[in-house]
Amino acid sequence: MSNQYVLAGDVGGTNLRIAAVDSEGSVVHQENVLTPQTRIASDVVEAISRVAESCIANCGISGRPLAFGLAMATLVNSREGKSLSSPNLPELNGLSVADAISERVGLKVFLENDATAAAIGEHWLGSSREVDNSIFVTLGTGVGGGLILDGRVYRGTDGTAGEIGHINVEREGYPCGCGSRGCVEQYASATAISRIALELSQSDPTSSLAGKGEVSSKGVYDAGKAGDTVGIETFRMMGMYLGIALAGLVDVLNPELIVIGGGAAAGWDLFIEPVREEIAQRAFGPPAKTVRLVRALLGDSAGILGAARVAFDSEPRI
């Protein structure tokens, strides 16, 4: 067993990270590079393959990995190993990424949406261990999600399930990159926090954020923690909208746990009470009482560890 390992990667629009992971979930070796910005699909495939080979050569374990699990910041058809669409990696749209990389590196490759991979990672080693029904929510540039239902990842018909960021929370609300309007992503992502704070600060000259232009979600949080009304109100709104979306999911999926991760989860103490209030007011009593909201434990590693789990699960254990 000791020589058994998998490759696991997490590919976003900015960073490309690949690791060798053992069956306990320990990252034996990891290499990080920048994702090629040429917008040419073969450059991305080439970069992934090159870093993968480098990981195999440098991880210090003899032998080839069992398989290669790859989390990507795109809408993924995991059954076909295809990237379907993404604002971050549009050059991969429609490409059989798993096949293309498999040909290059000679390994079975399994593609997974990054938020779904993070849900799998948290279920394996993080906040939702031993919990049968959980929803993973990631608050980053966008809002993503992954579902663990009845103890297993739920991928849906094509493998695209879990896209909770596009639940509507404001019927004729802010336009979303997905083509709809008023998606929760437009109110609860890091991007949205910056936009909402900018809007609010334009009509509140007393705010410390007034006149500063667009401030990062971290900056908005720091202002809120220092007592700035715009900072506080931004996170209250963000929590309210996130709560509306999650209240619907509580009624529909009756989860035991909602795990919140991603960069903007750092604003937890400013947004979590409004989230809980909306769930308490809007969801049915029994499932609202059942569900617990917790922070993700694995941080940036959740996607890679989930991708590793997918690679292990795809292989018969010997």
Next chain:
Amino acid sequence: MSNQYVLAGDVGGTNLRIAAVDSEGSVVHQENVLTPQTRIASDVVEAISRVAESCIANCGISGRPLAFGLAMATLVNSREGKSLSSPNLPELNGLSVADAISERVGLKVFLENDATAAAIGEHWLGSSREVDNSIFVTLGTGVGGGLILDGRVYRGTDGTAGEIGHINVEREGYPCGCGSRGCVEQYASATAISRIALELSQSDPTSSLAGKGEVSSKGVYDAGKAGDTVGIETFRMMGMYLGIALAGLVDVLNPELIVIGGGAAAGWDLFIEPVREEIAQRAFGPPAKTVRLVRALLGDSAGILGAARVAFDSEPRI
């Protein structure tokens, strides 16, 4: 095998129906009575037990049934066999209905929410046969739902999952009996159709519905089919709101099929295009392209047949 049968019931606020069902899903014998209106829990338990015994005595099959599946128009904790809450049968709130009836009739009793039971029925014998991922939507007095995921009913942590009627579609919208506001139930149920038509007709004296007070959803449909603008607009609005809720579910659950049943599904040809338009505009392209919307096949029998399936599944097959 030929003597093997189960009891299956469907208990609503108005009607109480119990049947003997064989393993092929044939209703061998059925008895319908009115649900007691005394608001005393033991009267309901007594009525169910009495009709159950009568069914056993009169079904023409010798021997006792294998088990008793019971669909109820309440929020159900199916794990504990408890009715949690319901506007229709409030006298049962918190009662271990399954245990109470089991003691009376000497059978294992399995409680299921009626919409979830209908989802199971449609999956066994109706529209969603051999489909692994489907959402059942029932448009009646309220809006209910049931989920078949990865080929099995999904009940969630307590067994309350599937309550899609309380997805928010209008943040500060019409107040809902559940305590929230703007739930899709307030825009897409039969009750909502009557209310919306009344509101619209009050500002449209040319409508054939003007001055008629609250008209049934069937009456609104008939007016719409005859070209009445209020009738048409009511179903357009209803379809739009239903579409907003379903678009979110398409992104979250990536179903192959959405099965629409219940009395107001009869308005299909007036509301289904707005539903499809919202899904096409709001959901991601790939899952929106995958999902098919179809009408339920089993009508009023779906709940009883689903309850029968639950009773069969609970027993080891010999």
